[in-house]
Amino acid sequence: MSEIAKNLKSIIASIPNQTVLVAVSKTKPNASIMEAYNAGHRVFGENKAQELAAKAEVLPKDIQWHMIGHLQSNKVKYIAPFVSLIHGVDSLKLLVEINKRAAQNNRIIDCLLQIHIAQEQTKFGLNEQEALELIEKSADLKNVNLVGLMGMATNTSEETQIRAEFSGLNKMLARLQKTDPSLKIVSMGMSGDYQIAIEEGSSMVRVGSAIFGARNY
Numbered sequence: 001m002s003e004i005a006k007n008l009k010s011i012i013a014s015i016p017n018q019t020v021l022v023a024v025s026k027t028k029p030n031a032s033i034m035e036a037y038n039a040g041h042r043v044f045g046e047n048k049a050q051e052l053a054a055k056a057e058v059l060p061k062d063i064q065w066h067m068i069g070h071l072q073s074n075k076v077k078y079i080a081p082f083v084s085l086i087h088g089v090d091s092l093k094l095l096v097e098i099n100k101r102a103a104q105n106n107r108i109i110d111c112l113l114q115i116h117i118a119q120e121q122t123k124f125g126l127n128e129q130e131a132l133e134l135i136e137k138s139a140d141l142k143n144v145n146l147v148g149l150m151g152m153a154t155n156t157s158e159e160t161q162i163r164a165e166f167s168g169l170n171k172m173l174a175r176l177q178k179t180d181p182s183l184k185i186v187s188m189g190m191s192g193d194y195q196i197a198i199e200e201g202s203s204m205v206r207v208g209s210a211i212f213g214a215r216n217y
């Protein structure tokens with residue numbers, strides 16, 4: 001069994017059955033993705049629209065591609081024909097563009113709202129009030145489907161801090177569900193913190209380096 005297949009197997013064994021594992025393959029070659037694919041995995045995440053589109057074009061068509069990073073409006077067109085979930089929606093402008101491109105492709109695209117839960121200022125994302133406003137304004141957008149929230153915890157070794165941020169995101173989901181019951185997914189947890197995320201109720205983890213090895217940027 002390849003290293004990638006082994007990593008995948010041990011992560012899958014350590015997470016609940018209903019938790020979706022997004023294998024984050026950004027910067028990794030198609031051969032690495034195929035090792036995971038041949039081990040049975042079908043859900044992959046990328047953070048750059050053009051890299052995602054280039055990989056999707058040549059890799060098997062039954063892969064479900066998730067766009068996990070910050071997405072610029074002018075890049076939506078590259079992924080709109082096939083993307084299965086967009087994790088990083090944090091503005092009405094972006095949502096309107098996704099809606100437009102989805103309509104052109106006769107699709108309804110599932111999206112997650114990115115919520116700012118970390119202490120760092122640099123990370124993208126909405127607060128609860130902004131998320132609520134976006135949910136209300138998106139009611140007219142027939143070709144997008146808001147299905148949940150996504151967040152990234154502070155990059156820290158302090159477990160209590162990370163836990164509190166994940167727990168807060170899960171509680172926010174529960175409150176927002178009262179406005180929009182179609183919000184069901186909470187995408188949280190990466191290689192360093194997915195165990196904590198799962199303990200705090202994550203339904204989708206995005207794991208890259210723990211599967212594919214460290215990235216060289």
Ligand SMILES: *Cc1c(COP(=O)(O)O)cnc(C)c1O
Nearest residue numbers: 024047068190191206207208209
């Ligand atoms: C790169 C990335 C991940 C995966 O990171 P790892 O630490 O390699 O698991 C998860 N989520 C987002 C948004 C990312 O950009």
